[in-house]
Amino acid sequence: MTDGEDFVERIESENQTELSRLGSSKSLYAATEGEIDVDPVLRATADAEYAAWQTFESWAESEGDDRAREVFEATADEEQDHYETVVDELGDHDPEEGETPALHDYLRGLGDTPERLGGLVGRTLASERSKSQVVGFFVGDADPQTAALFREFGDDLDDQLDRALDALEAACTDEEIERAEEAATGAIGAAYEEYVEVLEGMGANPKPVC
Numbered sequence: 001m002t003d004g005e006d007f008v009e010r011i012e013s014e015n016q017t018e019l020s021r022l023g024s025s026k027s028l029y030a031a032t033e034g035e036i037d038v039d040p041v042l043r044a045t046a047d048a049e050y051a052a053w054q055t056f057e058s059w060a061e062s063e064g065d066d067r068a069r070e071v072f073e074a075t076a077d078e079e080q081d082h083y084e085t086v087v088d089e090l091g092d093h094d095p096e097e098g099e100t101p102a103l104h105d106y107l108r109g110l111g112d113t114p115e116r117l118g119g120l121v122g123r124t125l126a127s128e129r130s131k132s133q134v135v136g137f138f139v140g141d142a143d144p145q146t147a148a149l150f151r152e153f154g155d156d157l158d159d160q161l162d163r164a165l166d167a168l169e170a171a172c173t174d175e176e177i178e179r180a181e182e183a184a185t186g187a188i189g190a191a192y193e194e195y196v197e198v199l200e201g202m203g204a205n206p207k208p209v210c
Contacts, residue, residue: 018192045134
């Protein structure tokens with residue numbers, strides 16, 4: 001059995017640079033492809049929330065472990081609520097128009113319970129960083145109500161992380177924990193690689209300005 005706090009510390013340590021850059025102001029620039037305004041920010045967020053909802057709903061439907069299934073079901077429900085909340089703010093959104101984020105392409109390729117739980121941890125750590133930039137955008141835009149809304153999303157991410165770690169602690173052997181760590185790092189890596197690719201495609205340096 002593993003300790004959840006130790007698991008997160010290892011993942012954060014192994015992916016320190018990637019997580020730091022995903023939490024920089026350039027992450028929002030990449031997510032909106034340089035259009036940092038209210039509608040593009042909301043659309044990028046809606047795309048991400050929809051992809052997460054679909055990923056975790058599909059996991060819940062195919063998961064054989066009861067505890068993990070409950071984790072994925074709760075996460076899918078939260079992500080559906082996030083998506084619908086963002087669409088209410090946006091007014092209109094066609095989820096079929098957006099491309100599936102590389103992070104979720106990676107996650108959907110994970111087949112067993114330890115990998116999925118690890119992937120959920122990695123996705124949550126990456127999303128916590130990017131959500132902080134969305135909050136900061138709306139604070140800077142003098143829209144405290146929408147900023148508070150995204151802070152609530154961040155609270156849900158904390159809950160998602162806790163649930164995934166509890167399931168890992170309860171169910172996984174040492175060998176399974178290794179696979180979970182690889183999946184967590186893979187999820188962060190997929191998000192980071194897309195971040196770099198988009199920025200470099202726009203002629204921007206993916207390193208944050210110090």
